[in-house]
Amino acid sequence: MIVAERKPISEILDMIKDYHRIMLVGCKGCVTVCNAGGEKEVGILAATLKIARKKEGKELEVAERTLERQCDPEYIEQISDIVDDFEAIISMACSVGPQFLSERYPDALVFPGLNTKFMGGALAHGVWAERCQGCGTCIVHLFGGYCPITRCSKSLLNGPCGGSSNGRCEIDKDIDCVWHLIVEKLTRQGKLSNILSVQPPKDWTTSRDGGPRKVVREDLA
Amino acid sequence: MKSESKLEKILNAGHFAVTGECGPPRGADPEAIRKKAKYLKGMVDMVNVTDNQTAVVRMSSWAGCLILIQEGLEPNYQMVCRDRNRLAMQSDILGAYSLGIKNILCLSGDHQRFGDHPGAKNVYDIDSMNLINMVKTMRDEGRFLSGAEITVPPKMFIGAAANPFGDPFEFRVHRLAKKVAAGADFIQTQCIYNMDKFKKWMAQARDMGLTEKVYILAGVTPMKSLGMARYMKNMVPGMDVPDEIIKRLRGVDKKRQADEGIRICVEQIQELREIDGVAGIHLMAIEWEQRVPEIVESAGLLPRPEV
Ligand code: SF4
Numbered sequence: 001m002i003v004a005e006r007k008p009i010s011e012i013l014d015m016i017k018d019y020h021r022i023m024l025v026g027c028k029g030c031v032t033v034c035n036a037g038g039e040k041e042v043g044i045l046a047a048t049l050k051i052a053r054k055k056e057g058k059e060l061e062v063a064e065r066t067l068e069r070q071c072d073p074e075y076i077e078q079i080s081d082i083v084d085d086f087e088a089i090i091s092m093a094c095s096v097g098p099q100f101l102s103e104r105y106p107d108a109l110v111f112p113g114l115n116t117k118f119m120g121g122a123l124a125h126g127v128w129a130e131r132c133q134g135c136g137t138c139i140v141h142l143f144g145g146y147c148p149i150t151r152c153s154k155s156l157l158n159g160p161c162g163g164s165s166n167g168r169c170e171i172d173k174d175i176d177c178v179w180h181l182i183v184e185k186l187t188r189q190g191k192l193s194n195i196l197s198v199q200p201p202k203d204w205t206t207s208r209d210g211g212p213r214k215v216v217r218e219d220l221a
Numbered sequence: 222m223k224s225e226s227k228l229e230k231i232l233n234a235g236h237f238a239v240t241g242e243c244g245p246p247r248g249a250d251p252e253a254i255r256k257k258a259k260y261l262k263g264m265v266d267m268v269n270v271t272d273n274q275t276a277v278v279r280m281s282s283w284a285g286c287l288i289l290i291q292e293g294l295e296p297n298y299q300m301v302c303r304d305r306n307r308l309a310m311q312s313d314i315l316g317a318y319s320l321g322i323k324n325i326l327c328l329s330g331d332h333q334r335f336g337d338h339p340g341a342k343n344v345y346d347i348d349s350m351n352l353i354n355m356v357k358t359m360r361d362e363g364r365f366l367s368g369a370e371i372t373v374p375p376k377m378f379i380g381a382a383a384n385p386f387g388d389p390f391e392f393r394v395h396r397l398a399k400k401v402a403a404g405a406d407f408i409q410t411q412c413i414y415n416m417d418k419f420k421k422w423m424a425q426a427r428d429m430g431l432t433e434k435v436y437i438l439a440g441v442t443p444m445k446s447l448g449m450a451r452y453m454k455n456m457v458p459g460m461d462v463p464d465e466i467i468k469r470l471r472g473v474d475k476k477r478q479a480d481e482g483i484r485i486c487v488e489q490i491q492e493l494r495e496i497d498g499v500a501g502i503h504l505m506a507i508e509w510e511q512r513v514p515e516i517v518e519s520a521g522l523l524p525r526p527e528v
Pocket of ligand 1 (some may be wrong): 097153155163164165170171176177179
């Protein structure tokens with residue numbers, strides 16, 4: 001899923017400081033799963049903003065809506081009849097949300113309520129970690145199921161670097177050296193030969209480096 | 222000869238090589254390099270010029286190399302993968318060679334997290350293994366990474382780093398083998414303090430026939446003080462400083478710790494010289510170039526061969 005985190009309240013308050021009627025729009029997709037922008041978080045943010053504004057002696061009217069998804073025009077459409085009633089909209093989706101809302105409602109002022117962090121998964125309750133950078137050409141099978149592009153701090157395809165120490169990455173003792181994990185796993189599986197020859201340079205054209213990307217499925221489009 | 226490097230000539234002739242290191246200044250003053258060059262001239266066969274070492278901005282390595290050439294020294298152009306993509310690397314390699322730089326050391330580079338610009342973009346378009354291979358392809362096939370032809374190929378002697386003390390230990394020799402397969406002509410190792418471990422690694426390298434294919438220069442760094450030894454032991458990832466070294470330095474008066482550090486270094490060089498497959502030493506006297514003559518002399522490595 002896409003993992004996101006709510007922006008600090010102070011930043012959100014600053015974004016909406018000139019407005020009195022706002023709408024918070026949550027998303028039932030990834031950000032609900034990672035407890036950042038679902039119905040519940042929309043409710044909490046609405047209450048928090050109102051209280052903060054009250055302290056300043058100012059009123060704030062907040063409407064709450066949580067859409068099925070904000071990355072689909074179909075669901076974005078569901079607020080078309082009320083968008084004009086608000087001075088500002090805060091999208092509580094990943095960064096796709098505020099962009100799709102802005103595109104659909106060009107006159108609306110849309111603000112991002114979340115910081116989009118990465119593509120990853122939950123390690124434990126309340127802990128998420130990055131697993132994918134969306135390079136567009138998956139090669140994790142060559143590395144024992146680990147992605148060195150995402151998880152090695154230097155994206156080395158021929159690691160581990162000289163800084164790998166006791167299974168930890170040179171940049172932080174709390175970060176696993178993914179190359180240590182790769183070597184251990186492939187050794188255990190008797191597949192070390194996978195990484196004994198030089199892995200050639202990556203072709204980044206399928207990644208963001210090739211320019212903004214688009215997927216077109218002829219059979220569906 | 223694969224290149225026009227003086228180091229290659231020295232190694233080919235069977236001499237025990239001595240290379241040094243010079244960190245460029247945090248400013249545009251060429252005198253800082255000239256001053257270090259004076260201490261190193263005639264003492265070492267080649268001088269590495271570091272490339273934004275520890276991710277701290279300094280004068281560019283190629284510029285430092287040119288100043289060394291003006292001073293009559295043979296430079297080794299260090300290049301890290303952290304700061305440049307494949308376009309910048311290849312153009313810098315052509316430029317460096319066109320101005321007389323004949324050696325290159327291909328490195329991953331320290332992550333910028335602990336440098337002076339932690340907010341910088343982390344490039345790593347290619348890694349050090351790919352960089353080695355890219356320089357080799359440029360030199361031997363006269364082709365860029367894209368396959369396009371190079372009009373005048375850069376005939377550089379290709380170096381790579383190896384850290385026998387990084388983890389996982391058992392994989393380290395395989396990584397060395399990969400660097401050799403990628404095209405490394407010589408290796409400069411991380412500073413060696415744990416001799417037993419280094420000897421084990423060298424034995425593995427000999428068993429795999431690697432010492433027949435690549436020149437291994439053993440890295441040494443003299444300790445200036447007990448504080449430095451402690452710092453290296455505890456703070457530098459992938460550095461292995463055994464307790465005996467700490468004990469020896471602690472055993473002498475603070476004022477005499479530097480001399481003791483030099484003595485340890487000289488002993489290490491003598492011990493390394495005896496190891497089968499060690500083709501030379503790489504002496505990294507960090508901001509301590511003035512002591513290099515004394516170390517090289519005490520280790521019996523003078524005069525340096527003329528080739
Ligand atoms: S220590 Fe491991 S994860 Fe960290 S940069 Fe080096 S190889 Fe990559």
